[in-house]
Amino acid sequence: MKKAIVIRAFSENPDFLGRADWLASEEDFLRCFDKAVEAGFEGVQLFIDREGYFSLASDLKVAERIAAGAQRAGVSLASLEIAPFSYSLTDDDPTVREEGCKTIARAMEVAAAMGVRGVLVIPGWVGLPWNPAAKTVRYDIAYERTRDGLKAVAPTAERLGVSANLEPIWNRFLLSPLEVRGLLDEVGSEGVGLLLDTGNLIQFGYPEQWIRILGPRIKDVHFKDFRQSVGTVDGFVNLLEGDVNWPEVMAALREIHYDGFVIAEMFPYKFYGDTILKHTSVSMDRILGR
Template sequence: MKFGIHAGLWMARWTDEIAPILKHVADLGYDGVEISLLGMNDDKAAALASQIRDHGLEVTCSDGLSREADITSTDPAVQQAGLEHLRWAVRTCATLGSRGLAGVVYAPWGVFDPLNKADRTARSAHMLGQLDADLANDGVTLGIEAINRFETDLVNTAAEAVALARATGSDHIGALLDTFHLNIEEKDIGKAIIAAGDKLAHFHVSDNDRGVPGSGHVPWDVVRSSLKTMGYDGWIVAEMFVLAGNPASADLNIWRNIEPDAQGAAKQALQFMQRTFT
């Protein structure tokens, strides 16, 4: 099992420079860093790849789709723009040295159209399935993230994430589960994790307020035992958003400081992860 942390913890904007964050992550003792591809470009990715290696870190990636690049759209041009963005994201993962790409990769974040959910899901599955060769060629696994009802209406539960992954027909597409979202949407977190089975591709941790894992009421004994039951040995990444007052936090409705500072939260999170999952 490897422990990582999302660089977004330290970022005021998604376009912020990531290079200074790498030293924080390495000095704290994490195995790797998770980088959002929001604000990324080819030149930035090429430069970051060597810097990540220089710090002795591994890397995972997250990404999302815009309304102009929506693979659930009925407009073929918009669908194709979404597919091309995801193909770029897979190539960028390969450039950075990441074997994993995960997130809200199935529809734009914050778009709701529940009356057409079935058709949108079918279009998403069809378009994601077209990434199979790209994923295979670059050695990347795609993780479909189940997020809460206030952020999407398309994939809220672990079962929905797994169903969409299976509907793509690709062996290179699985599910990303996140304890913050599981805590909101699942009646039984343990059963939801176990039911994901071999489709669980990635795992995010934070507590119920998106702060340090272990500081709130997420049932961590259940999370630990469920991951152990299913034999999960992949990445566990702390994805925390704790500081109010910056654009990235506002995107996620962080209106008050959840923790006093980012560096302290990162240190406490790793200590908790090491105690809990090793």
């Protein structure tokens, strides 16, 4: 398994939903890559929004230059995250859902140009507990729309050799590994898989069980920890400080012969933010048995 971290860990903004508009030039990316290597990471997960220097709207040559810079720095590009909730496959408006499919397809084109094998996809929601104003979607309808949207992007994924990787989050949706397995099997494409986030699952399950049940459908893994006694987003804590059973998670990953990236989704501290890099790197080395 290869050790990676999200590029937003290099930000000065500790907000876990923070954007990446501070990455305004090739040099900004190169600084992140150099810091990643210095901290002992082998990969970086990129972040793409609709606008900005590196965005869905920018020329693919920008993406290619960033990829070349990563190669020079000696770091792999582990995954590509589309800005959360900037698109939706579950919205009531079919035009919004169609645009969501186009957004995912464009992100996969960018990923292919960079040699990135997976795009993180958050399909939408049934509800958002931190945003009561968000309109709820009936569960079965959200499921059907997600399945149809993933089927629509699957041919593009297969053609480009890039996987659209579904991530279950706190959106009151995809709450069971059996449900996720059924959804992915209904889509039935090697171009659509799962990004499993260990911390996200603690509130409603056991990551090690999800791993064993979903097996080869898992294309990427987020390492994150969560303390159940807190029970809110403030419960996301540093690796090894929460309730994730790391020995069991690692045993399960080895059982399914997972050999891809494990990506720390961590964000900078309020003060001396870059200290999170070393702390996370050391914790990951212990988890990985290095």
